[in-house]
Amino acid sequence: MTRASVLAGRSIRISRRNVDALITSIVLPVMLMLTFVVFFGGAIDTGTSTTYVTYVVPGVLLLCAGFGSASTAVSVSEDMKTGIVDRFRALDIGGLPLLAGHVAASVARNLLATAIVLAVALAIGFRPSAGPAGWAAAVALLAAWIVAVSWLSAAAGLLARTPEAANGYTFFMMFLPYPSSAFVPVATMPVWLHGFAEEQPVTPMIESLRALLLGEPAGGTPWVALAWCGGILAVAMLLTGALFRRRTA
Template sequence: MSVQALEETRTLLGRSLRHITRSPDTIITTAIMPIAFLLLFVYVFGGAIDAGTDNYVNYLLPGILLITIASGIAYTAYRLFLDLQGGIVERFSSLPISRSAVLWAHVLTSAVSTAVSLIIVVAVALIMGFRSSASPLDWLAAAGILMLITLALTWLAVIAGLSASTVDGASAFSYPLIFLPFLSSAFVPTDSMPTPVRIFAEHQPVTSIVDTLRNLLGGQPVGSEVWIALAWCVGLLLLGYVVAVSIYRRRVT
């Protein structure tokens, strides 16, 4: 990306962030459902779930963080869809502005707002008893993985925003992603699942990402699981970026 494209992205990012600051309920709404899941599983179901640990909040938090990300990217698809319907994207395409700048502005806006939501969820988890023995480097690595999966899923959300024919269709993209952690090691160990479900759970991206985050936040060795998690994140990011840019070019030409 050229210097000019970076400057254009920065300008459009400022525009999108101003919309967020004028409507902070977006961030609050994104955090509400994950916090509700956190409260429900810890205080209602926690006593009946054997996760092999005395502190279920510690076990649960990585999966809740992924649900937070999945909740947040729905707004990316929604905002992009509204921009397309409102004609602002067509106006941008008629100006000497880098096409990638328009999409990157939406993606980076999602990254910023999702990061705020994640901080809120972690703060609530701390109040509920979450404790971590992770080093600063472990925390930094966990934050990096969370941001990488945020970018990957946001680019997939851009595809939904560009392809949807209705507002509801754009927003509905996140629903399967919110459900996916329930079929992983996010809430219970995969050993307790029926064989077909266990096989799926152990070979889908959420499990490797959740296990890596859980080990990092617990100050434990991550082993080879981290490379599987990174491969999923990078693969989804590249796939989402290539397909989104291709669809965008077809729409604005």
């Protein structure tokens, strides 16, 4: 744990020096939110009594996590490319502390970006009505998602041979909120898309965050979302272990 915390500090210091990537992971979700709310919001009927900005914010928070996790794949790939991993192995530092450090830094970056995006959302009219318990549950669920996708991004960084390819591999995670209930209800999509949109992991996450932040009944949806997070995390950790051993064999 001590090694992981030291390596997390190293990753955070690298992030501070890579200001462009940090700003991009914050600015892009904000710009997308403003685009949907200001340009398209008046033309979109969600079939609910909430304003469009209130409807769309949970999806933007998931988008923010996707953009932020992309830098994890890039930083892991850069470590594998530069040879720093061999130096760490000479110091008897294994793959788990190194990758855990990258993930911990990713979680810190993502939580900061999420707070900024949420502040902008409040400024343009987002009005959550959740109590302390609802906020705590929403933050915990969002943190679980960020941890899961950060480990998955670390696996992408190990799979890719170049940082540029690693960034491209994370596109799928950034795309997933679009065919979901993030921006429009699933019922408004083509019929052939309903099955995927309803069953993919992002939809229960968004529905859970929306219900928790608005103080509405969430039913068992948060547990479904949490199960998805646990499944993604387990697969990603197994995958990173196998890929790290293969890359360093």
